Amino acid sequence: MECFKVLIAGILVFYSLFANAQLFSPSDKRATTETRELFYSMQRLLGTGVMFGHHDDTAYGVGWRFDPNRSDVKSVTGSYPALYGWDLAKIEHDSTKDINGIPFKLQKQLVKDAYERGGINTYCWHMDNPANGKTAWDTTQHTVKDLILGGAYHDVYVSWLDKAAAYIADLKGSQGEAIPILFRPFHELTGNWFWWCKNTSTPDEFKTLWQFTVDYLRKNKKLHNLLIVYSVADFDSEEQFLERYPGDDYADFIGFDNYCTKSVPYYQAKLDKRLTILDAIAARHHKLACLPETGYEQIPMADWWTKVLLPTLSKHKVSYVMAWRNGRTDHYYAPYPGQASADDFIKFYSSQQIMFQNRLTPLGVYGRPNLSK
Incomplete structure (x- = not known):
């Protein structure tokens, strides 16, 4: 009975939104049917509940690793999250495992599982520095200018893109369709800790690299299942947020990463201020x-x-x-059973202002019915 109520409520919410303002199309004019439907669905659902996601959610958690059908979020709430975060890092070296030790074979299956239950998958890429093979956190040289066309390491960069593209191209649903991916390259680009950040490139150099990357994946590798996420770190104005923005043809989502690392009031005030700025930019663009x-x-x-x-x-x-990953007993961002905030997380999950997998699944956001959980 409860599942039936969730299904009916979800359908009523979803289809009541068809009369909303005109929807805008993905930045990729050749986006696949499922990718377009997902983007339209996420627009229709705006304001009906913020979709909650968790990085590496079904791969590991606090005290467990690679257990089938397991999730700390699900163990606490009874539902998987609506959105699942993953990382492409180490695919550039033909590694069998990603940066967090997840076998790519397993990661691929978990992506498919999430998609089949009606969930949404997003990828970041802590790509190693193509100029010297060091980690993503290496900022010892101005790498970006060496990766754009004509740069000393352009060919290396392209070869790494080829490896990622081959992997993404093999992410397919049960009917052989390409699984839509929210692709978030060069994240936290306004920080100073990655080789692609603002301290290692000019705005024009960065925009050129971003545009080349997206064009190459779309035009050369024929990947039309990507919705592009432009995600910064620090900013205090529209001008700062948009200084390195590659243009409306190269992004579908805009956002920022923001952690609670100082005081809680500081985090909340900063988050509120930045979301206010983001509201205006998103509406205009x-x-x-x-x-x-x-x-x-x-x-x-x-x-x-x-x-x-x-x-x-x-x-x-x-x-x-x-929320970021549950990597260790001293490094986690979602509660697990018995954790201090677990009871409050259940209240968070129960709010109509938040959407987990149980509410998302009945909506068929890819343009097809999906009743599994």
């Missing part, structure tokens, strides 16, 4: 606003979810929010 990474490490505040995150998100037009 016809993009969907999102919060691709956030969280409070170890979540020491028992009511953080409903007293800090939820009321702040609820004031703005946010498509989705994603």
